[in-house]
Amino acid sequence: MAEMKLSCEAVRQVEEVCEKFNNDPGELIAILHECQSKLGYLPEPVQRVVARQLNIPASKVYGVVTFYSFFTMTPKGKYPISVCLGTACYVRGADKLLEEFKRVLGIDVGETTPDGKFSLDCLRCVGACGLAPVATIAEKVYGRLNPADIQKIVDEFANRD
Amino acid sequence: MKIKSADALDGIRRKAAKALSVREANKRAGTIAPCGLETGTPHIQILCCGGTGCKASESAKIVENFHASLQAHGITDKVDVVVTGCFGFCEKGPIVKIMPDNTFYTSVRPADVEEIVTSHIIAGNRVERLLYLDPGTGRHVNDSKHMNFYRKQMRVALRNCGVINPEDINEYIGRHGYQALARSLKRPSQEVLDDIKASGLRGRGGAGFPTGTKWEIARKFKSEDKYVVCNADEGDPGAFMDRSIMEGDPNSIVEAMTICGYCIEAHHGLIYIRAEYPLAVERLRIAIAQAREYGLLGENILGSGFDFDIEIRYGAGAFVCGEETALIHSMEGKRGEPTLKPPFPAEAGYMGKPTNVNNVETLANIPVILTRGPQWFSSIGTEKSKGTKVFALAGKINNVGLIEVPMGTTLREIIYDIGGGVKNGKRFKAVQTGGPSGGCLTEKHLDIPIDYESLTAAGSMMGSGGMIVMDEDDCMVSVAKFYLEFTVGESCGKCTPCRIGNKRMLEILTRITEGKGEMADLDKLQDLATVIKDSALCGLGQTSPNPVLSTLANFRDEYVEHVRAHKCRAKKCKALLTYTIDPMRCKGCSVCAKSCPAQAIMGESRKPHVINPYVCIRCGMCLSRCHFGAISVI
Numbered sequence: 001m002a003e004m005k006l007s008c009e010a011v012r013q014v015e016e017v018c019e020k021f022n023n024d025p026g027e028l029i030a031i032l033h034e035c036q037s038k039l040g041y042l043p044e045p046v047q048r049v050v051a052r053q054l055n056i057p058a059s060k061v062y063g064v065v066t067f068y069s070f071f072t073m074t075p076k077g078k079y080p081i082s083v084c085l086g087t088a089c090y091v092r093g094a095d096k097l098l099e100e101f102k103r104v105l106g107i108d109v110g111e112t113t114p115d116g117k118f119s120l121d122c123l124r125c126v127g128a129c130g131l132a133p134v135a136t137i138a139e140k141v142y143g144r145l146n147p148a149d150i151q152k153i154v155d156e157f158a159n160r161d
Numbered sequence: 162m163k164i165k166s167a168d169a170l171d172g173i174r175r176k177a178a179k180a181l182s183v184r185e186a187n188k189r190a191g192t193i194a195p196c197g198l199e200t201g202t203p204h205i206q207i208l209c210c211g212g213t214g215c216k217a218s219e220s221a222k223i224v225e226n227f228h229a230s231l232q233a234h235g236i237t238d239k240v241d242v243v244v245t246g247c248f249g250f251c252e253k254g255p256i257v258k259i260m261p262d263n264t265f266y267t268s269v270r271p272a273d274v275e276e277i278v279t280s281h282i283i284a285g286n287r288v289e290r291l292l293y294l295d296p297g298t299g300r301h302v303n304d305s306k307h308m309n310f311y312r313k314q315m316r317v318a319l320r321n322c323g324v325i326n327p328e329d330i331n332e333y334i335g336r337h338g339y340q341a342l343a344r345s346l347k348r349p350s351q352e353v354l355d356d357i358k359a360s361g362l363r364g365r366g367g368a369g370f371p372t373g374t375k376w377e378i379a380r381k382f383k384s385e386d387k388y389v390v391c392n393a394d395e396g397d398p399g400a401f402m403d404r405s406i407m408e409g410d411p412n413s414i415v416e417a418m419t420i421c422g423y424c425i426e427a428h429h430g431l432i433y434i435r436a437e438y439p440l441a442v443e444r445l446r447i448a449i450a451q452a453r454e455y456g457l458l459g460e461n462i463l464g465s466g467f468d469f470d471i472e473i474r475y476g477a478g479a480f481v482c483g484e485e486t487a488l489i490h491s492m493e494g495k496r497g498e499p500t501l502k503p504p505f506p507a508e509a510g511y512m513g514k515p516t517n518v519n520n521v522e523t524l525a526n527i528p529v530i531l532t533r534g535p536q537w538f539s540s541i542g543t544e545k546s547k548g549t550k551v552f553a554l555a556g557k558i559n560n561v562g563l564i565e566v567p568m569g570t571t572l573r574e575i576i577y578d579i580g581g582g583v584k585n586g587k588r589f590k591a592v593q594t595g596g597p598s599g600g601c602l603t604e605k606h607l608d609i610p611i612d613y614e615s616l617t618a619a620g621s622m623m624g625s626g627g628m629i630v631m632d633e634d635d636c637m638v639s640v641a642k643f644y645l646e647f648t649v650g651e652s653c654g655k656c657t658p659c660r661i662g663n664k665r666m667l668e669i670l671t672r673i674t675e676g677k678g679e680m681a682d683l684d685k686l687q688d689l690a691t692v693i694k695d696s697a698l699c700g701l702g703q704t705s706p707n708p709v710l711s712t713l714a715n716f717r718d719e720y721v722e723h724v725r726a727h728k729c730r731a732k733k734c735k736a737l738l739t740y741t742i743d744p745m746r747c748k749g750c751s752v753c754a755k756s757c758p759a760q761a762i763m764g765e766s767r768k769p770h771v772i773n774p775y776v777c778i779r780c781g782m783c784l785s786r787c788h789f790g791a792i793s794v795i
Contacts, residue, residue, distance in 0.1 A: 026512075028494035029477055033436065067496040067653070068477030070436050087399035087593065087629045088555030090643055123437065124480070124647070127401035128214040129555035130251025130562060141217035 006045040013038055014046055018053035025054045028064055032071055041075045077112045077119035079138045079157045081105075086125030089133040093147075097133050098122065100147040104154050117158060163456035165464050167343035170334065177335025184208070184260045184324060195303075196262045197285020198239055205240045205282055208258040210323065212247035212408055213401075213440055215255035219271055223255055226274035231282075240282055246409015248323035249563040250310055253293065258305070258323075265305040266291040296559065296581060310560050313578050315541070317549045318365075318525040319565045322409030327444050330451035333412040339457055341531035342416050345423055346465035354380065354424040357527065360535035361547035366392060366483070366520030367598065367624045368700070369546070369613035372527075379425040379507040379517035387427035388516040389418050390506075391524055392488055393434040393441070396480035397596035398647065400627030402551040403521035405563050407434070407441035410525065411448035415471060417519075417527035419458065422469040425517055430471035433488050437478065445473060480597070480651035483625075484699045485510075485518045487653070498653045499699035520625070522551055542568030546612030556593075556629035557584045566611075573607040576630060587632035591715070595624025597644045597651075598704030600711025601637060620711040622704065636733035637716040638723055642670040644708035652702070659702030662693040666709060673720065675736040676727040683720055687713060735779045738794050744769035746791035753783035753792065 006014075017034045021027035031050060036042050042065050051058040065071045083089075083098045102108060105118050112119040128134050131143025137157065164170050183206045196202035209215075209224050227242045248256045253267035257277065264287055266277065273291060280286045292301040293308055302308050316322075325332035333339070345353045358373025379387070391414055395403040407414060418430040434442055449471050452458040460468045474492045481487045482497040489511050491497035510516025526548060530538045539547045546568040552575065555561050559581030566575060572592060576582065583589045591601040600621035609615045613623050631640065645667045654660045666689050672678045690706030690713075697703045713720060722728050729737040742753070742762075747769040754762040754770060761777040764770030772783070772792075784792045 024494075026494045029491065030475060030494075033475055033477065063496050064494070068479050070476075070478035085398070087596070087627065087643070088561070090398075091556045091629060091631055091635055091640075124396065124398040125401065126213065126437065127404045128217045128251070129399060129401060129553060130214045130254055131217055132555065132561070134217070141213070143217050 004043060004045060006043075006049070010039060010046070011049055014049045015053055018050060023054050025056050028054065028056075028061065029068070032061075032065060036071060041072050043073055074110070075112060075116070075119075078117050079160075080119045080121065081135060081137050082121045082123045083135045084124070084126055084128075084133065085122045086129065086132075088125070088129035092132040094133040096147050097135060097145055097150065100150045101135070101154075104150050118154070162454070165456065167347065167463060170339055170343050170463065173331060174334050174337065174340070177331040181325070181332060181335045194262065195264065195281065195285050195287045196259070197281065198236060198283050200285035202261070202285070203239065206260040207240065207242045207277075207282070208245050208260060208323070209242065210246075210248050210254060210256045211244035211327075212251075212254075212405060214247070214251040216440070218255045220255040222271040223257065223269055223274060226271050227278070230275055230278045234278060234283065236283070243326050244328070245325060246322040246327050247405040247563055248305075249314075249319065249405075249565075250305075250308075250560065251563065252559065252561040256323075263304045263306065265293060265303065265308070267293050309581065310562070310564075310579055313570065313574055314565055315549050315567050316565050317529055317538075317541075318406060318522050318551050319409070319563070320529060321413065322405060322563075325410070327409050327411055328447050330412055330448065330455065330457075333410070333448075337532055338412055338528070339416050341528040342420055342423075342457065343463055345420050345531060346463055346467055350380075350424045350426065353420065353531065356531060356535045357424070360530045360538040361542075362523065362526055362530060362538065363546060363613065364520060365522035365526075365550065365625070367595065367622065369623060372519065372523055375507070375519070376421060376424050376517060378505070379427075379515055382508050382515035383426075384515050386429065386512070386514045387425060388511045388514060389421045389425065389427050389430045390488070390492070390511065390516055390518040391418055391430070391432040392483065392485070392518050392520045393432055393438075394476045394482045394488060395435060395438075395521070395625065396483050396651075397598075397625045397627045399555050399629050400553045400596060400625050402553050402563060402626045404438050404441050406521050406525050406551075407438070408444050411441075411444045412452065413525045413528055414445070414521060415448050415452050415458065417524035418471060419462065419469045420527055420531065421517060421519065421524070423467055425515075427515075427517070428468050428470070430469060431474055431492060431511065432471060433474045433476060433482070433492055435476045435478070442473065442475075449473070479653070480647075481653045481699070481701050484701055487699065488518065489516060496653070498655045499701075501698065522626070543610060543612045545614055550611070550623070550626060552626045552628045554580050554628050554630070557587065557632040557635070558582070558630040559584055568612045569610040571608050571610055572602065575611075575628070576607070580630065583630060583632050585632075587634065589630070590633050590635060591631045591637065591640075593621075593629040593631065593640070593708070594627065595622040595704075595707070596627045597647050598622060598700070598707055599624045599627075600707045601631070601640065601715060602711070603715045620714055621707065634731050634733070636674075636729050636731035637712045637719050638670065638674055638729075639731075639733045641709045641712045642667065642674060645670060645705070648701070648705040652705075656696075656698035656702060658693045658696045659698070659705060662689055662697075663702075663705055665689060666693075666706070670709070673723050674729070674734040676723070676734075678720075678724040680721075680724055682724065683713065683717075732794055738779050739774055740772050740777055740779060740781075740783065740792060740794055742770050742772055743791045743793065746789050748789055748791075750788070752786050752788065756782050756786045758782060 047061040051061045134143045257266040257269045362372045363369040482491045487497040487499040506516040551565045749767040759778045
């Protein structure tokens with residue numbers, strides 16, 4: 001991983017989160033959740049700060065971060081897009097939806113567009129199976145999507161600030 | 162304000178029941194004429210679904226509009242707007258219900274609100290166009306009781322979903338909530354446990370282990386610190402039963418966990434929930450806070466001397482964490498990898514202490530078993546599977562939604578009577594139950610009464626309750642591949658059979674869908690599947706070959722067709738498709754050629770075009786662009 005420095009402010013934020021949970025290694029997942037919601041992602045330096053605070057090896061933190069799909073080591077786009085690949089969406093054509101998102105955005109799953117606006121991910125079931133196939137864009141659920149709608153929806157977000 | 166005794170709790174119940182009486186009225190009488198303030202109805206309640214599905218279709222805006230409209234008409238004192246949990250009929254969401262006449266409005270838009278208020282709430286005339294249209298009779302149905310979707314259902318675990326406001330503990334108490342706890346605390350804990358045993362309740366998470374026996378084992382291990390864990394890590398794609406219960410009736414989980422704590426002599430409760438369920442987390446938080454305020458959680462509950470409290474722990478997206486031991490490791494802040502049993506969690510679980518893990522739906526059944534009695538519960542269902550089961554019905558079916566039926570109901574009743582049959586009049590092909598651990602059942606299985614044993618015997622399993630219907634357009638090889646992709650992605654990597662075996666199976670399936678398979682591959686699949694089933698460490702690995710085994714058993718001809726004839730009858734496997742242009746129909750307009758991203762279409766203007774199959778990437782763009790229906794796929 002490329003060398004990167006964390007700002008003093010970010011280090012302080014991470015330390016604060018750890019202290020809030022009494023630097024308890026048993027709360028590692030809760031700590032990582034909160035760090036990710038504050039910083040957007042969990043790059044290596046953040047994991048090192050957490051490891052130091054909790055007095056556990058950095059490898060253990062890394063092991064947990066990479067185990068769970070919710071944690072990410074790359075920054076997400078301003079408007080994160082997640083296509084549901086649950087079974088209900090799959091049988092109603094979610095795979096075609098995903099292909100179209102890839103084509104329109106020009107990125108693969110797990111990547112972020114160069115302008116930092118969009119990132120593309122898959123998720124398993126948001127529970128809105130009645131609206132299948134669905135995708136969530138910036139936490140809003142879009143249901144009954146058709147590949148033909150994708151360009152319009154993406155353009156709508158692209159034109160925002 | 163703390164409630165100090167069972168009598169004080171009953172006082173709150175009576176008060177709350179009054180407010181709920183408008184919602185219960187319909188139960189007693191038959192169909193009531195539409196109510197309206199001008200036609201003499203004194204009090205009306207509007208129930209709006211606040212579940213995730215309906216919220217995605219602007220149900221929050223609908224609620225807002227109702228408030229604004231009632232304000233504008235100056236009738237806020239006579240009409241209440243209540244946000245409830247899921248009604249289950251997600252296909253036609255957002256749902257709005259008017260009480261006491263029990264009118265069931267479907268697919269309501271925020272713009273429809275004003276009409277509902279002026280013509281129904283005020284003048285007493287139903288808005289016909291928003292009523293459910295019965296596809297069988299072609300008539301509007303105004304009362305949910307008369308809808309086929311609800312007629313064969315029996316709502317036990319979902320009893321409060323879509324009836325009460327999940328963010329108000331008083332409404333839960335008004336529906337006899339916390340009565341089971343109050344009564345249990347006055348009895349010896351062994352007696353309460355015996356009731357749960359006698360009811361015949363089995364774990365609803367999938368494996369079907371008897372709940373009472375599980376509690377009894379946990380009770381035997383003595384320790385200062387013991388834990389009651391609610392497994393709310395619903396990872397099965399296409400299943401949303403547990404989420405709906407937590408969103409619609411969170412207090413039932415809080416009550417059941419407390420009762421479990423009393424029975425097994427534990428004082429700490431933990432709910433392990435997926436971070437992907439923000440609304441369920443929020444509602445549970447509210448329920449826990451309100452229960453604490455009432456003294457239904459905390460020290461000396463209802464003056465009994467029993468202490469119990471609940472904390473929420475987040476998952477972070479790992480399917481394997483639905484397995485007990487993996488879940489416990491995850492709660493300890495570690496990678497969610499399973500470990501060998503024994504020791505079972507009942508002996509050494511969370512932090513090495515005795516721990517009892519139950520699934521959400523299992524817990525939701527506990528309070529009602531104790532208030533209505535174990536005999537009542539065991540009178541429902543089949544010989545070995547008692548009670549009801551919630552299923553998330555989805556896929557190619559007319560009525561997608563959440564349903565609850567007595568054990569022993571047949572798949573045919575669920576798919577055709579409740580589900581309204583296959584979408585767009587297509588032919589039924591298979592129904593997948595049990596998610597990635599289950600299998601695909603066919604036409605010939607439709608009449609078996611569903612319970613734990615019968616589904617396992619048919620090569621599938623109950624699982625958590627996902628039920629996905631597939632039609633003639635679904636390729637069963639691709640479906641098996643889809644589930645295996647899921648398992649490969651979610652395998653924790655600890656044991657070799659699951660980590661490598663599933664990967665090899667996926668490679669074989671990919672080969673077959675690309676037309677590069679051989680007949681020997683089918684035997685290899687069968688062998689690998691059997692080995693993985695027998696040797697994987699945890700439930701995820703042991704059940705992961707089920708989708709492959711069941712499709713191989715029930716749809717072998719499709720596999721053979723892919724291998725021998727390089728044909729996919731459902732036209733799903735891209736590599737096996739050929740796009741052709743019918744020269745008789747082609748007008749030579751060149752629209753297809755211009756739209757083709759691979760420049761695979763050639764031809765002179767106004768003369769029939771041709772597709773070069775070696776260049777074609779089978780994207781289907783030409784097919785969607787052709788105005789003359791000249792392009793077809795074979």
